[in-house]
Amino acid sequence: MRKGSIAASLFWLSAAWLILALVATGFLLTDLYSRALDTSLAETLDFHVESLTGALLESGSPTSDAIALTDPRFDRPRSGWYWAIRDADGTLYNLSTSVVGIDLPVLMGAADNRGRRTAVMNDVFGTQMRVVERTVTVAPNSYQIVVSGNLSEILELVGDFRGQTFIVLGAVGVMLAIMSAIVARFAMRPISKLSRAIESVREGESVTVGGTYPREIAPLAEEVNELLRSNAQIIERARNQVGNLAHGLKTPIAVLRNEAATKKGALAEVVLSESEKMSTMVATYLERARLAARTSVVGKKSDATMIMLRLTRVMRKIHPEVTIAFERPDASLPWFRGDEADLEEMAGNLLDNACKWSKGQVGVRLDAERNETGTLLLICIDDNGAGLSDEDAHKVLRRGVRLDEKTPGSGLGLDIVKELVDVYGGSLELKRSTLGGLLVELRLPTSRLSSMARPNAT
Template sequence: MLRKGSIAASLFWLSAGWLILALVTTGVLLTDLYSRALDTTLTQTLDFHVESLTGALLEKRDPQSPEIALADPRFERPRSGWYWIIRDGSGRLVNLSTSVVGIDLQAVGAAADAMGRSTEIINDPFGTQLRMVERVVTLGDDSYRITVAGNLTEILKLVDDFRGQAFIVLGAVGIMLAVMSAIVARIAMRPIARLSAAVEAVREGDSAEVSGSYPTEIAPLAEEVNELLRSNAQIIERARNQVGNLAHGLKTPLAVLRNESKASQGGLADVVSTETEKMSSMVSAYLERARLAARTSVVGKKADADKIMQRLVRVMGKIHPDVTLDFHRPEASLPWFRGDEADLEEIAGNLLDNACKWSKGQVGVTLAAETGGRGNQLLVRIEDNGPGLSEDDARKVLRRGVRLDEKTPGTGLGLDIVKELVDVYGGSLELKRSQLGGLLVELRLPTARLGSPARPPTL
C-alpha cells in the first residue's frame, strides 16, 4: 500500500489528480467535437434537401405541384421534427410536407449569408428543437422561400449518449492508468526503500556500511552516508587516542603530588593530599564519561542480552556466594540489545552488584521484551530484599557522587555512570519498591533485530 506522506503516495495522488483533469477535459472536448460534427452533418443534409426542393421547383415551374417532394420518409410522419415548406413572396404557404399538417412553422428570421442561405434554431409546438435552413428562389417575376427543418433534439440525444459512453470509457482508462501510476510509483521508489533498509541495517548492527547499487539520482546519497560513517569512526578513534593520552598525561603529575604530600607532614601536605584525591576522582570520572560517549557513538553494534545477563548472574554468584540469584527469562527468543556489549555489561553489572551488596541474601533478575509507546524495548528488572530506598532517596542516589551510606566502599559514581549510559542509548532507569521488600530497578534499553553482530567498521 501507499503510505500516507510517502513520496510514492505524493507521486500517485499528483499524477491521479492531473489524470482526472486531463480525462475530464478530453471528455468535454470530444463531446464538443462530436456535437459540432453532428450539427454540421445535419446542416449539410438540410442544405441538400433545400437544393433538391429548389431543383424540383425550377423543373416543375409550379410551386403547388404535388410532384415537388422529398424522398426521405421522415418528412411524411407527423411530429417527426422533419419539415419543409414553400412560401411565396407575401409569406403565404404554397406547398408543404405531410409532417407539417396542423403546425404553424414560422419562417427563418435570421439574415442570409453570402450564398443566400439563412439558418436558425427554434422549437416546434411539440417541444422538439429544430435546425432550420431557408433559401430564397426566384421563379420568373415571383420569389419563393424554401424552408427545411431537421430534428436537432435527436442530435442532442446522440451527443448525450456519446458523452455518457465517452466518460465510461475514459473512466475505465483512468482506472487502468491510475493502477499503472501506482505500480510505477512503487517501482520507482524501490531504490529508496532499499536505501532505507540498508541504513536501517547499519543502525541495527547488521552491516557496517550502506551496500548495494542505486540509481544515479540517489547513489551520491548512499556514498555520502558511507563517508559520514567512515568519518565518524575516524573521529571516534582520534577521540579515544586523545582521551588515553590525556589520562596518561595527568596520572603522572597527580601521582607525584600525592606521593610528595604523603611523604611530608603538616597542614599543606594534608590539603594537597585531599585535593589530589579529588582531582584524581574527577579526572577518572570525566575520562570515563568521554570513553563512554565515544564508545556509544559507534553505529552498527548489537549484543545478545540473554547471554550477557546469564554470564553476569554466574559471575555475581561467585563474587557474592552468600546471595541467592534467581534469573527469569521467557521461553521465546529475546531481541538483542542495540549497542555495545561492554556497555550492557557495565550497566547491568553495576546494578546487579549493587543489589547483591545491599540485599539480605536474595536477588531476582528478570529479562523480557516490552512493546509500548516507544516501540520495542528490552526490559531488565533487578530486585532485592534489602532495605530499599524512599522516593526522595531514589531521586538523590542517581546524582553524581551522591552516596547514602559512606561506610560502604566506593566513589558513588557507579549509578551515575549507569544513568548516563542509559540516557546515551535513549533508554530509561526507574527505582521502585520491590515486592521482596528492597529496591526494584527497572531498566529499559533499545532492541535490535536478531542476528549476528556486524563486522567492525574499517578505519
Template sequence: MLRKGSIAASLFWLSAGWLVLGLVATGFLLTDLYSRALDTSLTQTLDFHVESLAGELLEAGDPRDESIVLADPRFERPRSGWYWVIRDGNGAVVNLSASMVGIDLPQIPVADRDASGRATAMLQDAFGTQMRVVERTVTLAPNSYTISVSGNFTEILELVDDFRGQAFIVLGAVGIMLAGMSAIVARFAMRPISRLSRAIEAVREGDSAEVSGSYPTEIAPLAEEVNELLRSNQQIIERARSQVGNLAHGLKTPIAVLRNEAFARKGALADIVQTEIEKMSNMVSTYLERARLAARTSVVGKKADATMIMLRLTRVMRKIHPNVTIAFQRPDASLPWFRGDEADLEEMAGNLLDNACKWSKGQVGVRLSSERGDKGTFLLIRIDDNGPGLSEEDAVKVLRRGVRLDEKTPGTGLGLDIVKELVDVYGGSLDFKRSALGGLLVELRLPTARLGGLVRQPQG
C-alpha cells in the same frame, strides 16, 4: 497500500487529480466534437434536400405541382421537426410538406443570406422543437422562389446527451484503470527509497556496517553520502577516543607528582594542595569517563544479546559469591536485543548484579523482559535481593560519584555512578524499589534492537 503523507501517496493524488481534470475536459471536448459533427451532417442532409426540391421544382415548372415531394418519410409525419416549404418572391407559401399541417415555418432574414442566396439558422417551431433550417433562392423565369428545409435538432441534442453519458462512463472506467496503474507506478517508483530506508535502518539496528545495495541515479548519491557520513563519524569517534586516552595519560603523571609532593610535606599549605588535588583527580576522572562513554555509545549499529550476557554474568557471580544463590529466569527467544555496545551492557548489569550479591543475605533473582512505553520498546532487567534494601534518601546518595553507604564493604563507590552515566547516555532509566524478597529491587530499562534474523544458540 499507500501511506498517508508518503511520497507515493502524494504522487498518486497529484496524478489522480490531473487525471480527473484531464478526463473531464476530454469528455466535454469529445461531446462538443460529436455535437459539431452531427450538426454538420444534418446541415449537409438539409442542403441535399434543398437541391432535391430545386430539381423537382425546375422539372415540374410549377411550384404548386403536387408531384414535388421528398422521399424521406419524416417530411410526411406531423410535428416531426422535418419540414419543407416553397415561397414566392412575396413570401407567400406556394407549396409545403405534409408534416407542416398547422405550422408556420419562419423565414430567415434576407440579411443572413450569402452571395449564392443560401442561409442557415436555428429556429423553433410551435411545439418547442429546435430545428436547423437551410434556405436557398431558386429562379424560375420570370419568378424567383425560396426553398426552406428544416431538420429536427432536438434529436441531435438527445443523441449528444446519450453520447455524453456513455463517454463519461467509459472515461470513468479508463480513469479507474489509470488511477490503479498510477498507484502501482508510484509504489514501484518508491521501491528504491523503501530499500534505502531499510538499509539505513539495518545500519542503525546493527545488521549492517554500511548502506548496501544498488540504487537509481537520483538517490545513489544519497546512499553514498550516508556511507561517507558513517565513515566520518567512525573516524571522529576514533580520534576522540585517542585524544581522551592521551589526555588521561598526560594528566595522570602531573597529578601523581603533585599528590606525592603534597603528602611528603606537612602544614596547612600541603593539606590545601592535597584537598584540591583530590578534587582535580575526581573531576578529571568524571569527565574522562563521560567522554569515554559518549564515544562508545555514539557508534551506530551495535547491539548485544542480553540473555547470553546475563547467563555469562550469573555464572561469573556464582563463582565470585559462592554463598549466594542466583536465580535467573531465562526469557524466551522473542526478547529483543540491547541496542548498544556489549561491553557497556556487561558493565551496567555486572555492577548491579555484583552489588546485589554483596548486600544480599544469600538470595538474588534476575529477570529479563521487554516493556512497551511511550518512546518505544525497552529491555527491562530486574535484579532483586533479600538484603537490607535502601531508603529513598540512600537511593539518591548511592548514585553520586564515590559515595559508599558502608565503608566496610569492598569497592570504590564509582560502580553505580558509572552505571547511571551509561544509562543516561543510552536514554534509559534506573529505578530502585522494594523487592518482594525483602531487599532491593533494581529496574534497568535500556533501548532495544531487532533480532535481525539471528538465532540464539542454547547455552547451559
C-alpha cells in the same frame, strides 16, 4: 522527522492532473462530436433544400406532385423533419406529409451569401429543430423553401456519447492511476534500498552503505559513507587525545602525591588531598571519554536475553543464598542497540546490588516498551530487601554516595550505570517493589530482531 510520503505525493499529484486531463478530454471529445453531428445535419438540410429547389425549377409549379423528398423521415408526423414551399405572404403551396398540426416559422434576419437563413427553434411538440430557409424565384413569382431537421435527436446522441466517453475515460483513468502507483513505487525502490542499507549500518549488519544506486541518489549514499568514515576518525582522534592528556597528567600528579607523602605539615596535606582529587577526576573523565567513544560507534547490538541469562548464572554462584527468578521473554524481544560489555556492566551492577541488599529473593524481567518515539528495552530487577525512600533513591545515584558503609563496595556502581544510561539515551528509575524492596527499571534503545535462534538455557 517525517512528513508525508514521496510516493504518495507523486501518486496524488499525477492522479489530480490525470483527472483534470481526462475530464477536459471528455468535454472536448463531446464538443467535437456535437459539432460534427450539427455540421452533418446542416449539410443534410442544405442537400434537401437543393433537391427541393431543383424539383421546383424542373416542374415550374410549386404545387406539383413531382416535388418530394425520398427521406422517409419527412413522411412521419412529429418527427421534427419537415419541409414546405410558400410565398412571401406565408401561403403554403406544398408541404411534407410530416407537417401535421404545426406551422413552420418564418425566419427573420438577413440571408447569407447563398441566400439562406438558418435558426434553431422548437415545434409545438417540444422538439428542437434546426431550420433552413431559402428563397427561389420562378418567374414571375418568388417562393420560400423551408426545411427543418430534428436537433433533439442529435442532442440525445451527444448525451449518450458523453456518458459512454466518461465511462471509457474513467476506466482508462483507473488503469493509468494503477500504472502511476506502480511507477511511483518502482521509482522509490532505490530510496527504500538506500534506507535499508543505512539501517543495516545502524543495526550492525554492515559497516558501510553498500549497493549501486541511480545517479540522483548515488551522491547521498557516498556522503553517508564519508560521514561514517569521518565520524570514526573524529572518535578515534578524540579518544587518543583524551588518553594522551590523561597519561600526560598522571605522571605530574603522581610526582606531587609522592613528594607530598614524604613531607609533613599543612601544605603537604593540602597537596596530597588535592592531588588525590585530581587523580580521581582524571580517571573519571578518561572513563567517560572511553564510554562516549565506545557508544558512539555505529552498528553494535546485543542480545539482552542471553546476557541476562549469563549474569543470573554468575550471580547465583556469587550469591548462593539468594534465589534469583528470571522471567524469560519470548523470541520477539528486540535486541539492545549497543555494546554487549556496556549492557553487562549496567545490568551486572544492578543485579549485584539487588543480591547484596535483598533478604534472599530477587526477580529479573525483560520486556519491550513502546512509546511515541519507538520501542525501548525494559529491564526490571527487584528484591525483597528494605527498599529505599524517595530521598534515598535520589542520593544513591550520586557519585560515591553510600547509605550503608558496612557493606563492601566503592559506591560507584550505580553512578557508572547512570553514566552509561545517559550516554545511550536511556533512563534509570528506582521504585518500590511489590516484593517489598527496591524495583529498578532500566530502559534502553533497541535494535531490530536478530535472525539468530536463542538457545533454551535457563
